[in-house]
Amino acid sequence: MDADTILLSRIQFAVTIGFHFLFPPLSIGLAWLLVLIEWKGWRTGQGEWIRLGKFFGKLLALTFAVGVATGIVMEFQFGTNWAEYSKFVGDIFGAPLAAEGVFAFFMESAFLGLYLFGRNKVSKGIHWFSIFMVAFGATISAFWIIVANSWQQTPAGYIIQNGRAELTEFWAAVFNDSTLVRYFHTVVASLISGAFFMAGISGWLILKNRQVESAKKSMRLSIVFGLVASLLALYPTGHEHARQVARTQPEKFAAIEGLYDSQTKAPLVLFGLVQDTPPPDLHAKIEIPGLLSWMAFGDVDAHIQGIKDFPPNEIPPLWMTFVSFHNMVILGLFFIGATALGIFFLWRNSLWEKRWYLKLMLFSIPLPLIACQFGWIAAEVGRQPWIVYKVLRTSDAISTNVTAGEVWFSLILFSLIYLCLGALYIYILAKKVKHGPEGSDIKEVTA
């Protein structure tokens, strides 16, 4: 296959998944926060909680819709652009996608309709149950997607025969080496995304002196929720995920951690400049000796293989993985610091006067989503040059009957559509937020 089509298809996949992946984490996080808010609204009957439910419910609807619309593309793209991949792994890879549809999509979308349109049609208990099912369904949905993707990272439960990968053990394929730890890490990252979204908007409402009583409630809720999730993202999920990568995908581990020479007492690199052109190297390092060996294997003397000792055609792009991974970690630490600080102010009873803090949270809204993107890039680019680790190369996975011209067309088409969608999403979101929770008080609009 010619190199153009491969590169273009990869760019197209990156653009479409990158854009899509902004929305599901936000939806999952917001949905769980709404489960709590609607619970309070239902049990206490307080107007502030009910208004918050309606307000953030509308923002969830908008986010969810863009997520669904862009998600359709993902499912079809395996067939359109990666036909050889689909034929090769279809026996294993299709099942989790179908399971996602059967177990999760129907649940999410059916109950989202009930939640958004059914407030006055069903009992309060059923209405609460509907947002719970939306959150639950979205979280199950994430599970099956992570199953499919983790199988690409650490394939299991299959044999290669008849020119393809055939399933031998379903549960081994589902719970392969990386599934659970990646799943929990992704879910807590989603919860952080939802928490910062809510905290930022609550901060803005307080700054603008709008519905302050409601906004204080959602601010408190979201920073506590955000701190718990941020801590879980670091430990155990983040830490265990890194240990799993060290064990199962040593090339990726060396690339993201910036380890170039094989050694015992391997250092943890805090900063470095990657030289991607051969011979690969890392300059201007700031490192802590022995820490990487200890963190990865619980032993300072553990031997870890460096980039220079892997075959050159089996190592991932170095700059991109190193930079993405480190930026994700920096952001992760910031999330802990920012939410902990907020709780400290809350404890000192001074949070509402700290206008700079409220502003900081407002401008931090996109940061967890950016961290999700970094994490995803580290995971996916770190898997290269394999589409299925050590089983199938990305370059052998492309559709053989699709031309570079066709992919150019669709790439430009989707880039333009997504650019518009992104701009419209932000524009409408801003409008809705400016409209504020009080907008939700307007009753029955005459038809």
Next chain:
Amino acid sequence: MDLNITWYLLVGILLIGYAILDGFDLGVGVLHLFARNDRERRLHMNAIGPVWDGNEVWLLTGGGALFAAFPVVYATVFSGFYLALMLVLTALIARAVALEFRGKIDSPGWKVIWDWIFGIGSLLALVLFGVAVGNILRGVPVNESGGYEGTFLGLLNPYSILVGVFGLALFTMHGASYMAVKTEGELRERMARWASSLWVGVVVLYIITTLGTWYVATYLFQDILGRPLFYILFIVFLAALIYFPVLLGAKRYFRAFLSSCLIIGSLLGLTAVSMFPRLVPSSIDLANSLTIYNASSTPKTLMVMLIIALIGMPLVLAYTFYIYRVFMGKTVITEESY
């Protein structure tokens, strides 16, 4: 019945389910182009508001099931119909976000733009789905090694366009019968009239399309008379088709809508019966066709998937049914509406 046949049936049920459900909301999208004022346009959108998203999931699940059960078909058809599929996806995205975005900003110009995108997106999706079905029926250029040898312009042949137009008429009729259930007064009567007039078009186009099918895809008729299911489905189809205008005339709109569901279900069922066991007939040589045996996953995977379906689908049907019941009755515009 072996696993491959079971999965032919299950993928068929999912895709027919998709056609019936998303079919009416795409049809409503087309009719929305002819709505007379803002209130009517909102009624169109809100009539499908709580359910369109769930309806679209049938496509996603059908696609996933096709991938899992018949990966070779999934890969060959989707890469073969590359540009056409990209246009379908664009249309589906456009109409989905139009529904969500339209009501969010209170400006007439904004609404006009999204109204057009919603209507044209729905129309384009219906036509393109029909064109895709037409191409599958007449056969796709699949060579002996299962490779696709067609072009985008090759997809736009007269027969497939005919099927596209037939599909447009059929699903717009379906949408009109749904709207007749969900609305009141003058709009309701107008929708019933739309459904009646489109019915005439559907009957005429059905006859022309069947003759066309006989001409371009004779193989579909070869074994059909030996299959008992053919007779059952054909009787259901004829009965529903004949009964539809009668029910409309009697103002039994809900029954007319059910009858329209039956028309679509039985017609697609007939198509599936006549194609069996082929999934993608080859136009180069029928022997190259992708069938439920040479394009399938392993029995192991088909079995696992069957268990997943048997656990999952009853749940899906239960809450889909529940939600349709909650939103039964006339569409009214409230604070939660689009």
